[in-house]
Amino acid sequence: MIGVAMYITIKSLWERHKNKSMIAKLTGHDWKTVAKRIKEIEEGKEYLAKKPHPRVLDDHKEEILGWLEENLSGVRIHEKMQEEGKMKAKCTSNKVK
Numbered sequence: 001m002i003g004v005a006m007y008i009t010i011k012s013l014w015e016r017h018k019n020k021s022m023i024a025k026l027t028g029h030d031w032k033t034v035a036k037r038i039k040e041i042e043e044g045k046e047y048l049a050k051k052p053h054p055r056v057l058d059d060h061k062e063e064i065l066g067w068l069e070e071n072l073s074g075v076r077i078h079e080k081m082q083e084e085g086k087m088k089a090k091c092t093s094n095k096v097k
């Protein structure tokens with residue numbers, strides 16, 4: 001996976017009418033990788049630094065936020081979710097991000 005800086009470099013070189021093999025040589029990437037990024041640029045896609053992955057608790061977000069508004073601790077929220085059968089994992093650390 002290429003970084004943001006390399007994505008911008010490929011984009012600027014392509015806009016300066018450099019060909020794919022020249023861009024590959026300058027950046028040190030395979031021409032196929034450069035071709036993929038150019039295709040994304042031409043389709044108007046923005047660079048995604050990271051693919052979004054669903055989290056385990058995403059389905060319960062509203063309920064958890066409600067409990068947090070009731071001033072329940074992370075441990076108590078975990079206990080409630082285990083009681084309701086929504087959580088099977090052990091409580092190792094409860095951090096709210």
